[in-house]
Amino acid sequence: MSARAQQILESHRGYATVLGSGLAExxxxxxMTDSWRVAGQSLRARTVLSMLNARLNLGECLSLAAxxxxxxxxxxxxxxxxxxxxxxxxLVLRLLGPVNQLLLVIDTLQSALASLSRMIGSSRLRSARRMSQRRPRAPPYGSTRSRSVTARGHGCSTTSPSTSPPVSA
Known part of the structure; x- marks a missing residue:
């Protein structure tokens, strides 16, 4: 499902580029391929849920018949x-009702858990992106780690502060 959403968003955002490059088709x-894949997965999920309902009803019917x-x-x-x-x-009817309802609610709970994990994952991605965009902090002025580096050669020289220990040759 995420691949389809990504393809749609990319095509929408870059509509002019897609048309200009002749990539519309x-x-x-x-x-379309991703949409059919999502439709197939949804159909498969509904089939599994229907089979679960049928088995729950069969079990309830057998227990009541017994x-x-x-x-x-x-x-x-x-x-x-x-x-x-x-x-x-x-009494058997009252006992089986909540069990069947719980088993049917599990589908909704799994869907909610998947949505929550996607939200947490995307927030982690955003915070990781923010962390990677931050610049490393320089040590405070007058720190024992700050030293200057001087480079000389071909008639010019430069001096810049460095946070790494000096290299001895």
């Missing part, structure tokens, strides 16, 4: 009452 193909069969057999043998079997069925 190539950029269009790249954006409670129904056990309740029917027990009522047939005069062990519990009909109200007890109904209560057991409702």
């Amino acid at each position: 190539q950029r269009h193909r790249v954006v 409670v129904l069969v056990v309740g029917f057999v027990l009522i047939d043998h005069n062990a519990p009452t009909v109200g007890g079997a109904t209560t057991a069925m409702l």
Whole structure:
């Protein structure tokens, strides 16, 4: 998804350059390819989510059928009452509801986690960029580390402060 966004932004920002260089068709193909890739990934993600929902519903159906069969057999043998079997069925329904909801919310939680990590990653990139643009600080005036370097040759000389220790030859 980020590759598609990058291609679109680059093509939009450099629209005049893309047109002037005759790269419009190539950029269009790249954006279309990335868009189809994103659509395929989204479709795959929805398929996985639908399969998860189907399996959750199947599990719920099987557990309710098992409670129904056990309740029917027990009522047939005069062990519990009909109200007890109904209560057991409702209890299973109440237990499975929050579990199913939690499993369905995991998708949203993962999406939020991915967005958060992208935001943190981009903020780290910005701070690293700012750190690389800063100039190194010179030592304070009168520091024991500041020395001057003199270079002479071919009739000219220059002197400049240096923060590195002197080199002895």
